Amino acid sequence: MMKLDTLMSQTKFLFLISFLVNLSFAKNDIESIIRVADSFYADLRFDLAIIEYKRAVVLYPENEYDYQLLNKIALCNKKLGYFIEAINIHKNLLEKGENHWDSIFETASTYQLMGRFSDSNHFIKKYLTSVDGGKKDSLIYLMACNYFALMQVDSSKFYFNSIKEKEFQTIIDRNSTIISQFESLKKYNHVTAKYLNILFPGSGYLYLDMPQTFIATLFVESLFLYATVMTYKNQYAIGTLFGGLFFSGFYLGSIYGAEQFAKKKKKKLYRKYYDNIIFSFNKP
Numbered sequence: 001m002m003k004l005d006t007l008m009s010q011t012k013f014l015f016l017i018s019f020l021v022n023l024s025f026a027k028n029d030i031e032s033i034i035r036v037a038d039s040f041y042a043d044l045r046f047d048l049a050i051i052e053y054k055r056a057v058v059l060y061p062e063n064e065y066d067y068q069l070l071n072k073i074a075l076c077n078k079k080l081g082y083f084i085e086a087i088n089i090h091k092n093l094l095e096k097g098e099n100h101w102d103s104i105f106e107t108a109s110t111y112q113l114m115g116r117f118s119d120s121n122h123f124i125k126k127y128l129t130s131v132d133g134g135k136k137d138s139l140i141y142l143m144a145c146n147y148f149a150l151m152q153v154d155s156s157k158f159y160f161n162s163i164k165e166k167e168f169q170t171i172i173d174r175n176s177t178i179i180s181q182f183e184s185l186k187k188y189n190h191v192t193a194k195y196l197n198i199l200f201p202g203s204g205y206l207y208l209d210m211p212q213t214f215i216a217t218l219f220v221e222s223l224f225l226y227a228t229v230m231t232y233k234n235q236y237a238i239g240t241l242f243g244g245l246f247f248s249g250f251y252l253g254s255i256y257g258a259e260q261f262a263k264k265k266k267k268k269l270y271r272k273y274y275d276n277i278i279f280s281f282n283k284p
Contacts, residue, residue, distance in 0.1 A: 117146040190262035204258030
């Protein structure tokens with residue numbers, strides 16, 4: 001009986017030793033894979049880095065590096081321009097119940113990078129109360145930039161002014177100056193462009209710095225107006241009808257066109273100032 005107990009004890013001991021040895025080798029193996037992946041990442045070879053990170057996840061599921069690996073896979077996808085894939089990985093991590101800061105920030109900033117500013121703000125508001133200090137101000141900063149990109153200047157200024165951390169002050173002051181410069185510009189108002197074209201054919205395009213379009217519009221509308229008047233004087237009803245229709249079509253079209261061009265130019269101007277807003281800053 002004692003021999004059996006001794007044998008059982010020895011077996012348990014050997015099993016424990018074997019388990020610890022295998023665990024040690026497994027840890028060494030996964031760390032080796034991660035080192036290779038990190039090397040690829042440092043060399044900007046993100047496609048190869050993804051392969052190695054995924055290999056570590058598959059070979060060693062639910063390991064202690066699980067979040068780190070998945071986060072790196074998401075970052076590689078972002079670097080390669082696979083934004084949706086990156087966002088989905090971060091969202092899956094967040095759905096597991098932990099508010100990982102990296103996943104919150106990266107999802108919001110990736111939406112912003114895609115130009116999906118409303119989605120970025122919607123996501124930020126969902127997690128804003130789960131962080132504080134510099135992390136919270138980082139999200140508010142992104143949100144302020146998003147509102148400016150959406151041409152909602154008042155909301156942008158509100159969120160910039162609500163940031164409390166001093167480390168942001170220099171960058172906020174610079175952005176506030178840029179916003180003030182933009183607000184001082186009165187160019188490309190779509191209502192002005194529209195009514196100028198109503199009052200005098202093509203003048204709205206001149207206001208929009210489009211002199212060639214102004215000349216072409218003035219020439220075509222004057223031509224159709226002249227043709228309409230002349231056919232009317234000569235009592236040529238069909239000519240008057242068609243001349244009037246063509247003139248009306250070009251006249252109304254130029255009014256609509258000036259309004260739309262003004263909106264596009266205003267948006268382009270926004271983009272110019274938007275690009276001058278500083279988006280890159282140190283993530284807490």
